[in-house]
Amino acid sequence: xxxxxxxxxxxxxxxxxxxxxxxxxxxxxxxxxxxxxxxxxxxxxxxxxxxxxxxxxxxxxxxxxxxxxxxxxxxxxxxxxxxxxxxxxxxxxxxxxxxxxxxxxxxxxxxxxxxxxxxxxxxxxxxxxxxxxxxxxxxxxxxxxxxxxxxxxxxxxxxxxxxxxxxxxxxxxxxxxxxxxxxxxxxxxxxxxxxxxxxxxx
Numbered sequence: 612x613x614x615x616x617x618x619x620x621x622x623x624x625x626x627x628x629x630x631x632x633x634x635x636x637x638x639x640x641x642x643x644x645x646x647x648x649x650x651x652x653x654x655x656x657x658x659x660x661x662x663x664x665x666x667x668x669x670x671x672x673x674x675x676x677x678x679x680x681x682x683x684x685x686x687x688x689x690x691x692x693x694x695x696x697x698x699x700x701x702x703x704x705x706x707x708x709x710x711x712x713x714x715x716x717x718x719x720x721x722x723x724x725x726x727x728x729x730x731x732x733x734x735x736x737x738x739x740x741x742x743x744x745x746x747x748x749x750x751x752x753x754x755x756x757x758x759x760x761x762x763x764x765x766x767x768x769x770x771x772x773x774x775x776x777x778x779x780x781x782x783x784x785x786x787x788x789x790x791x792x793x794x795x796x797x798x799x800x801x802x803x804x805x806x807x808x809x810x811x812x813x
Contacts, residue, residue, distance in 0.1 A: 697760055
């Protein structure tokens with residue numbers, strides 16, 4: 612009987628050791644499998660995100676989305692003014708480009724987005740003055756690696772077709788320059804926006 616009990620104890624110990632070894636092995640395999648799975652998920656998420664990088668540049672300098680344009684002096688028959696912002700798409704997604712006016716200052720007359728919409732400010736520029744200020748984007752949609760350009764232009768021919776406005780604003784420009792020699796006569800702040808969706812909803 613004693614010999615049989617000893618044999619049973621040895622068998623039980625062997626079973627316990629083998630069971631413990633099996634459990635440890637199974638745990639290690641499960642942990643390894645989970646490590647592989649989590650790495651796959653993490654890698655797939657990382658590689659699945661496309662980069663988004665659209666920058667605004669003027670004369671080689673990076674700008675924020677709110678851009679200020681300044682014109683020192685205006686007068687009838689002046690040389691056409693033109694300025695531009697380059698829009699570079701260095702990411703992996705196409706971009707829609709739009710713009711809106713944030714504020715306008717023409718000498719002592721000020722219009723801001725707090726009181727006027729962008730369309731209203733553009734309309735004022737087109738109808739209330741003898742000079743014409745225009746804005747446009749040559750590529751409203753730029754693909755990856757493409758570059759677009761946003762332009763601001765001002766034209767004031769010697770005879771705009773409205774002698775009264777030409778005389779009034781020509782005189783006012785001269786007087787303003789005399790009183791404020793260090794100030795620009797026109798200041799326009801434009802919000803240029805790059806988005807993944809068409810702002811026009813097309």
